[in-house]
Amino acid sequence: MKRSDRLVGLTNYFITHPQQLTQLSYFTERFQASKSSISEDLDIINEMFQLEGIGALERVAGASGGSMYVPKFNKSNSVSFLQNICKELKDPSRILPGGYLYMSDLLGNPKILKEIGKAFVTAFSDKQIDAVVTVETKGIPIAYAMAEFLSVPVVVIRRNMRVTEGSSVSINYVSGRSQRIQTMVLPKRNLQEGLNVCIIDDFMKAGGTVNGMISLLEEFKATVVGIGVFAEAEDEENERIIDEYTSLIKVANVDTKSRQIDVSIGSFDEKQ
Amino acid sequence: MKRSDRLVGLTNYFITHPQQLTQLSYFTERFQASKSSISEDLDIINEMFQLEGIGALERVAGASGGSMYVPKFNKSNSVSFLQNICKELKDPSRILPGGYLYMSDLLGNPKILKEIGKAFVTAFSDKQIDAVVTVETKGIPIAYAMAEFLSVPVVVIRRNMRVTEGSSVSINYVSGRSQRIQTMVLPKRNLQEGLNVCIIDDFMKAGGTVNGMISLLEEFKATVVGIGVFAEAEDEENERIIDEYTSLIKVANVDTKSRQIDVSIGSFDEKQ
Numbered sequence: 422m423k424r425s426d427r428l429v430g431l432t433n434y435f436i437t438h439p440q441q442l443t444q445l446s447y448f449t450e451r452f453q454a455s456k457s458s459i460s461e462d463l464d465i466i467n468e469m470f471q472l473e474g475i476g477a478l479e480r481v482a483g484a485s486g487g488s489m490y491v492p493k494f495n496k497s498n499s500v501s502f503l504q505n506i507c508k509e510l511k512d513p514s515r516i517l518p519g520g521y522l523y524m525s526d527l528l529g530n531p532k533i534l535k536e537i538g539k540a541f542v543t544a545f546s547d548k549q550i551d552a553v554v555t556v557e558t559k560g561i562p563i564a565y566a567m568a569e570f571l572s573v574p575v576v577v578i579r580r581n582m583r584v585t586e587g588s589s590v591s592i593n594y595v596s597g598r599s600q601r602i603q604t605m606v607l608p609k610r611n612l613q614e615g616l617n618v619c620i621i622d623d624f625m626k627a628g629g630t631v632n633g634m635i636s637l638l639e640e641f642k643a644t645v646v647g648i649g650v651f652a653e654a655e656d657e658e659n660e661r662i663i664d665e666y667t668s669l670i671k672v673a674n675v676d677t678k679s680r681q682i683d684v685s686i687g688s689f690d691e692k693q
Numbered sequence: 694m695k696r697s698d699r700l701v702g703l704t705n706y707f708i709t710h711p712q713q714l715t716q717l718s719y720f721t722e723r724f725q726a727s728k729s730s731i732s733e734d735l736d737i738i739n740e741m742f743q744l745e746g747i748g749a750l751e752r753v754a755g756a757s758g759g760s761m762y763v764p765k766f767n768k769s770n771s772v773s774f775l776q777n778i779c780k781e782l783k784d785p786s787r788i789l790p791g792g793y794l795y796m797s798d799l800l801g802n803p804k805i806l807k808e809i810g811k812a813f814v815t816a817f818s819d820k821q822i823d824a825v826v827t828v829e830t831k832g833i834p835i836a837y838a839m840a841e842f843l844s845v846p847v848v849v850i851r852r853n854m855r856v857t858e859g860s861s862v863s864i865n866y867v868s869g870r871s872q873r874i875q876t877m878v879l880p881k882r883n884l885q886e887g888l889n890v891c892i893i894d895d896f897m898k899a900g901g902t903v904n905g906m907i908s909l910l911e912e913f914k915a916t917v918v919g920i921g922v923f924a925e926a927e928d929e930e931n932e933r934i935i936d937e938y939t940s941l942i943k944v945a946n947v948d949t950k951s952r953q954i955d956v957s958i959g960s961f962d963e964k965q
Binding site: 425429470472526535565568574608 | 704742
């Protein structure tokens with residue numbers, strides 16, 4: 422096989438196997454090439470990945486060594502992506518009764534989700550994350566978009582007990598929005614104890630849901646190393662009960678009468 | 694930029710932009726190369742993609758033409774993947790009270806989801822699909838895994854009305870499992886009328902849920918071109934009300950006393 426063919430095969434392999442250490446011998450066998458040839462291929466790929474702003478190949482020397490694609494994305498690309506999203510969300514036809522904003526079309530689009538995933542990978546690039554935790558329903562695709570790049574599992578907290586999950590831990594919490602008592606459930610088997618987790622959700626107002634998630638995660642002795650929400654909204658009536666979080670966009674001053682709305686990039690832009 | 698660098702950049706571009714027609718001029722500008730050089734690059738990539746069993750580059754001639762990565766995966770790879778999943782699901786510790794099977798760890802793993810997505814792309818490769826439709830909660834990541842390769846939106850049907858979605862269509866249906874009346878809701882804006890949709894869910898017993906989805910989709914004048922479920926289970930008490938579907942795996946004879954279970958590849962293997 423020629424170098425040009427190998428480069429295509431290897432690039433595909435690394436892009437589709439992020440954060441996975443693979444031994445050189447796997448590639449020498451798969452592409453029937455010498456270690457030195459593969460090693461040169463990896464140098465080319467590594468340089469090009471860095472040039473393209475999608476991360477780098479990390480090389481680990483020694484018998485159990487190998488190479489691994491570590492995704493790391495240009496923050497400026499995420500910022501321009503978010504600027505476009507803000508523009509789109511300002512469309513007055515998105516304002517729903519009660520001051521909510523229609524976003525389901527964006528969160529149903531795999532291309533947009535991929536970019537959201539990249540932004541969260543960038544926001545938490547300095548953290549060691551063992552699992553991404555979300556709560557049903559709309560946070561789920563965002564959590565997966567991020568977890569794919571990190572190659573870690575997604576854990577989905579549910580709103581009510583299901584018969585199909587086995588023994589579970591449940592908590593009650595006060596929803597910031599409605600001040601009602603609500604429930605959250607996580608089956609014991611779904612999250613190992615003592616992991617570093619990143620909480621991801623689609624929307625945050627006062628932060629009651631995220632606060633509930635933190636309480637539930639304490640039962641699993643998890644360390645919350647990061648909290649990321651796609652959109653945060655002002656809540657005039659309630660003070661925010663969560664301080665440290667990263668929001669990609671910020672929604673404010675939804676005026677259902679004049680159909681006006683302020684949408685800007687959230688705390689994502691302030692960090693790093 | 695050298696050919697070797699371009700091949701890395703181009704491969705990354707196509708893998709991360711499936712089903713997206715891109716003009717040659719985009720590449721000549723981005724990689725500062727002549728049309729003929731890029732054209733040769735695309736030939737190399739196309740051949741290698743086919744050799745690796747991940748699809749092909751389609752070329753469209755003419756002024757508005759370009760090239761597009763069309764994912765198409767080897768069925769035999771999916772079969773070996775599913776054989777491993779079957780082996781894992783046979784583990785007696787997965788049997789839950791009531792004869793359910795614990796699968797959340799598998800459906801929380803991005804790598805496994807990617808393979809599930811590939812299998813469904815293969816199963817429905819002869820269909821024109823405009824959107825993937827699922828119902829909350831566990832079908833969501835599977836639907837996205839498939840939709841990513843097809844580059845089409847995911848539409849999530851909900852179990853109850855939410856205030857944040859605007860005007861919605863809801864239906865009642867009889868759950869096959871419990872014979873209870875249940876509700877399904879889909880906001881009007883979430884699905885354009887008259888599309889070709891593929892229904893995806895994690896689990897099917899009698900098929901009541903899928904049947905409910907079909908009824909709801911009729912309200913949107915959608916044509917259901919395919920139905921895919923990750924796992925199907927026998928239901929001795931109820932006859933199956935859905936005939937045409939593709940299941941990746943089949944669960945039968947769950948014996949909670951002797952902790953035995955039969956898991957095999959589903960109808961996926963019989964097709965094509």
